Amino acid sequence: MATACGLFSLLLLILAISAKTIEASTFRPKRSVTKLIHHDSILSPYYNPNDTIADRTERTMKASATWMAYLYAQIARNKCRNDLQLNLVPSVFEPLFMPGSLLDPSKSSTYATLSCRDTVCRDAPGSKCNWLNQCMYNQTYVGSLPSVGVLATEQIIIHNSDGSTNAVPYVVFGCSHENGNYRDRRFTGIFGLGNGITSFVTQMGSKFSYCIGNIADSHYKYNQLVIGDGANIEGSSTPLEVVAGHYCVTLEGISVGEKRLNIDSTAIRSKRKGQAVIIDSGTALTWLAKNLYRALGDEVQSLLDRVLIPFWRESFLCYKGRVDQDLTGFTLVTFHFAGGADLELDSESMFYQATPYVLCMAMRQASTNSNNFTDFSVVGLMAQQYHNMGYDLDKHELFFQRIDCELLVD
Numbered sequence: 001m002a003t004a005c006g007l008f009s010l011l012l013l014i015l016a017i018s019a020k021t022i023e024a025s026t027f028r029p030k031r032s033v034t035k036l037i038h039h040d041s042i043l044s045p046y047y048n049p050n051d052t053i054a055d056r057t058e059r060t061m062k063a064s065a066t067w068m069a070y071l072y073a074q075i076a077r078n079k080c081r082n083d084l085q086l087n088l089v090p091s092v093f094e095p096l097f098m099p100g101s102l103l104d105p106s107k108s109s110t111y112a113t114l115s116c117r118d119t120v121c122r123d124a125p126g127s128k129c130n131w132l133n134q135c136m137y138n139q140t141y142v143g144s145l146p147s148v149g150v151l152a153t154e155q156i157i158i159h160n161s162d163g164s165t166n167a168v169p170y171v172v173f174g175c176s177h178e179n180g181n182y183r184d185r186r187f188t189g190i191f192g193l194g195n196g197i198t199s200f201v202t203q204m205g206s207k208f209s210y211c212i213g214n215i216a217d218s219h220y221k222y223n224q225l226v227i228g229d230g231a232n233i234e235g236s237s238t239p240l241e242v243v244a245g246h247y248c249v250t251l252e253g254i255s256v257g258e259k260r261l262n263i264d265s266t267a268i269r270s271k272r273k274g275q276a277v278i279i280d281s282g283t284a285l286t287w288l289a290k291n292l293y294r295a296l297g298d299e300v301q302s303l304l305d306r307v308l309i310p311f312w313r314e315s316f317l318c319y320k321g322r323v324d325q326d327l328t329g330f331t332l333v334t335f336h337f338a339g340g341a342d343l344e345l346d347s348e349s350m351f352y353q354a355t356p357y358v359l360c361m362a363m364r365q366a367s368t369n370s371n372n373f374t375d376f377s378v379v380g381l382m383a384q385q386y387h388n389m390g391y392d393l394d395k396h397e398l399f400f401q402r403i404d405c406e407l408l409v410d
Contacts, residue, residue: 029166031230032158036223064283110155123198149176162410207231209390211405222405233390235401238341250338251277257331261295283380287366318360349385
């Protein structure tokens with residue numbers, strides 16, 4: 001008898017696998033919408049009301065540093081050093097699966113394993129054959145215990161946040177028999193947003209978008225992910241290049257208010273005339289190459305030293321005060337990308353509350369351990385707050401739209 005398997009699937013997305021027989025078709029939903037649930041949200045099953053601001057800050061800092069080290073190790077093996085890494089699931093969010101999400105293949109008339117001869121098997125992580133000639137996968141995420149199982153296809157039912165459902169046949173997924181983080185009938189998993197043939201995005205179409213609001217507000221409920229050709233693709237755009245399975249974008253400059261920062265171009269090592277950068281959802285912090293961090297940090301410090309009292313906190317730029325009170329009206333910081341796309345950061349995107357009475361800039365110099373990376377930057381999730389990020393893989397464009405995510409809720 002076949003064993004039940006965990007869904008090697010989306011962190012944040014509730015995917016219900018139906019054991020009922022539904023008429024097969026080639027239908028792909030134009031637009032599937034789901035809520036994004038942050039770890040510290042009251043909607044999260046991992047929400048701890050006893051956590052202090054310091055507890056959440058410490059967890060965020062550790063997760064960001066771990067992800068940064070992992071990301072650099074991945075990118076160092078590829079040719080493109082300014083890639084947008086979205087092949088793995090964001091670590092700052094936690095999974096939310098409904099009870100009963102286990103799939104028993106023996107009770108499904110639409111489930112089928114893939115053989116080692118299938119071309120899809122070559123793209124599976126850690127792929128190999130078992131004694132039944134089934135395609136096995138083995139994927140580890142940021143040093144956690146691995147997800148191990150067989151590559152399979154199944155008809156899935158996507159439960160959208162508006163209450164509607166989409167039945168999608170023949171979806172390739174990893175049917176996990178070993179998942180180290182399964183607890184309390186909830187799973188962790190890895191959801192691919194890359195451009196490979198096993199990616200859920202490419203199986204649904206060629207577009208996806210996500211909108212992030214205020215992640216510091218545990219009651220904010222409008223974060224969302226949209227997959228399919230009906231994704232929110234609006235705003236200004238920047239070219240998106242795919243190299244070795246990664247998405248590459250180019251940062252051309254940074255402004256603080258009306259002042260364009262003077263960044264030493266000799267420190268730029270990108271293969272193009274621009275600064276190597278990653279826009280990523282796996283780290284809350286933004287990590288900047290040495291020349292970028294010094295230019296931006298010096299300018300921010302020159303502004304805040306006039307009005308706030310500095311507070312020493314390791315290598316962070318910190319001050320005594322509160323973001324919601326002492327930084328009201330702080331000037332916008334703008335990241336300028338190729339093609340004219342701008343990412344605008346207000347005080348809530350530039351700073352975070354480290355303790356009840358200390359605020360810090362949500363940016364650090366890019367480094368892991370003792371290594372500093374002069375050509376490697378990551379724009380993290382805090383910097384993407386109040387933006388809809390739209391990806392058009394066919395046209396190779398990334399769109400930025402500054403907006404309150406509540407306005408995008410159907």
